[in-house]
Amino acid sequence: MISKVKSVTLNGLDAYLVDIEVSFTTGYPGFTIVGLPDTVIQESRERIKTALKHVYNEIPVKKITVNLAPADLRKEGSYLDLPVAIGILEAAEIIRKVSENMAFIGELGLDGQIRGVSGAISLALGAKKLGIESLVLSVENAHECAIVPEVKTYSFSNLNQVIEVFRGDVSIDNFLTKRELEEEIETNFDIDYSDVKGQERAKRAITISAVGRHNILLMGPPGSGKSMLMKRFPTILPHLDDEESIVVTQIYSLIGEMKNRKSLIRKRPFRSPHHSISLAGLTGGGSPPKPGEMSLAHRGILFLDEILEFRKDLIESLRQPLEDGKITISRASSSLTFPAQFLLAACSNPCKCGYFKDRFNPCTCTLSDIKKYRSKLSGPIRDRFDIMLEVPRLSNEELLGMKPGKTSEEMKNEILKAKKFQLARTKGVVKNNSELSPKEIKKYIILDDKAKKLLATAIDNHHFSARAYDKILKLSRTIADLDEEEIVKPQHIAEAISLRNIKWDPYD
Ligand SMILES: Nc1ncnc2c1ncn2[C@@H]1O[C@H](COP(=O)(O)OP(=O)(O)OP(=O)(O)O)[C@@H](O)[C@H]1O
Ligand SMILES: [Mg+2]
Structure with missing residues (x-):
């Protein structure tokens, strides 16, 4: 079974779409990420493995291959932990197929906690241009992304919550971030x-x-x-x-x-x-x-x-x-x-x-x-x-x-x-x-x-x-x-x- 999940990554302030393909095959159990991942992504492999084990004990022991495309795009940061984890869960048929217009962004803690990433507003602005309609990310990034009105933002604090939603147990609407844009408060200076x-x-x-x-x-x-x-x-x-x-x-x-x-x-x-x-x-x-x-x-x-x-x-x-x-x-x-x-x-x-x-x-x-x-x-x-x-x-x-x-x-x-x-x-x-x-x-x-x-x-x-x-x-x-x-x-x-x-x- 092969799953496809979307994410977005940054080069400067510009956002690029990343397709994450995950294949589950029989063979010697292992977990490989290909597609020119940098060392940060290799580290994220360990985080993803541990987080998945922590929140969901029944991942089948198989050969997991993750392909990050396009291969020539330099992918940095820890944005891709969550989408890779989602890809694995989908390939393992633990969750349903996720929508093609949805992108996942977030770093995972070892206990499955979803952490915010830097540059989230650029990711949201870019996502809109890349044809993404909704983002799934950390609550830490929710308000910042909600500043961009054209993209729907669903925010989660834990991988477990995401699994519940994409298994169909809980409605995703419970996690929709309301747009609460505030104007920056006027600053008073103590110098003049x-x-x-x-x-x-x-x-x-x-x-x-x-x-x-x-x-x-x-x-x-x-x-x-x-x-x-x-x-x-x-x-x-x-x-x-x-x-x-x-x-x-x-x-x-x-x-x-x-x-x-x-x-x-x-x-x-x-x-x-x-x-x-x-x-x-x-x-x-x-x-x-x-x-x-x-x-x-x-x-x-x-x-x-x-x-x-x-x-x-x-x-x-x-x-x-x-x-x-x-x-x-x-x-x-x-x-x-x-x-x-x-x-x-x-x-x-x-x-x-x-x-x-x-x-x-x-x-x-x-x-x-x-x-x-x-x-x-x-x-x-x-x-x-x-x-x-x-x-x-x-x-x-x-x-x-x-x-x-x-x-x-x-x-x-x-x-x-x-x-x-x-x-x-x-x-x-x-x-x-x-x-x-x-x-x-x-x-x-x-x-x-x-x-x-x-x-x-x-x-x-x-x-x-x-x-x-x-x-x-x-x-x-x-x-x-x-x-x-x-x-x-x-x-x-x-x-x-x-x-x-x-x-x-x-x-x-
Ligand atoms: N025109 C001024 N009105 C009020 N206070 C002044 C004035 N010029 C200097 N001072 C006093 O002198 C102090 C030193 O000023 P400041 O640090 O701005 O000098 P500077 O030109 O940056 O000197 P330096 O070349 O040593 O960095 C100030 O903290 C202030 O107390
Ligand atoms: Mg001076």
Whole structure:
């Protein structure tokens, strides 16, 4: 007797159908899994055997062969324990034939417990596209899958319950997961931009960065409040829209953060890995492959505090995602892609001692030391920062004398207003000014005559590269959005230029 059961597996966020064929033949008793299974699946053989023995003692002692098709699809993770067990039970005629439109997903415990798997929402989204109508999986994954309305989800905590249903003893309807989608509860932060005194220029730069999703680098001496400013970024970010929210939820599901959750992730991610992070931690990888910090920051912010303390290979690994919005992880036999469209926010001291150009302390570095220190940030990476701003240190007297400035709420309101204007202006086509293509720059960034003149003079004086020119245009467009202006005016160009006030080469 041969049984056929369906399951779904993942490669990155993409789901693929797996057909599980189980044959029961007479011969020397044994249990073989074929179809290029990786070591994880070989381990699952032991789990399946023990779980089946535990919940159902009467499995005939025969030769069991399991074929996982297609053979060339790399199958990872423990998703396939449950469908293989179901295939064996069907082949042994212990349960009835299961529907072809149903897929089984889940890891088995030795006692037959069905455990949740990571990436369940991607499995459910993929299942729908692959023509699967219903999923049988762990209660741990139920709510997450039920977010996808087109697929019916039946959830079980134990293999025994599944056997009872598919033997016909109990109705499957008892295990249907009700859709109880909740909206993520509004988060309150215990930090606020009003904690930062002065530094209104840096706060304005951060506001502009948030509106257009412009990468931002703040450079300044120790204690100037750079980290303080950046750590407050999450307090002003608009929520993810529906499309973004699904992808971000899929990514977090892969690291197991969605189990038992009933809501999509709406909060924009903010990730701040330490400079001691491994390359795989930043880019993603492992087996089964997990997204790294760059992907966990997708549609949110990747904050690299003290960016020049990060190893060179870590910094260079930012290049591809900054260019393409995704990261490709090469593996022995295949490669895999995760989305990684993050806003890069970084801080740095200007030099090793930290006090180059400081108002109060003398710098002890030579110009050549400074050049060497800064060389870790190569031209192509530096080019990715639309905003590069010096943040000066305030004296204690200045700090004591200053009134609290703009609050996070005020800044967020400005951002939301500008975003609304930007979407209306482009009829929803342009989501973020930093992502404008050269063709879109021509279409959506219109300068008045005075602005054109000012830009032309600035190019002559500062010798801007073509790239820098585009950045100034995009930044000025974002600043005009904050002013709710259709046409870019000279003051917008002037402010955009002022947001790039770091001379990278200390000899300049
Ligand atoms: N503008 C400010 N308003 C209020 N407090 C400030 C301000 N600037 C600095 N501080 C105080 O100084 C501390 C250090 O600031 P922060 O850690 O942000 O500095 P930094 O620029 O990141 O320095 P480093 O280069 O050493 O990392 C803050 O915790 C805060 O108490
Ligand atoms: Mg700091």
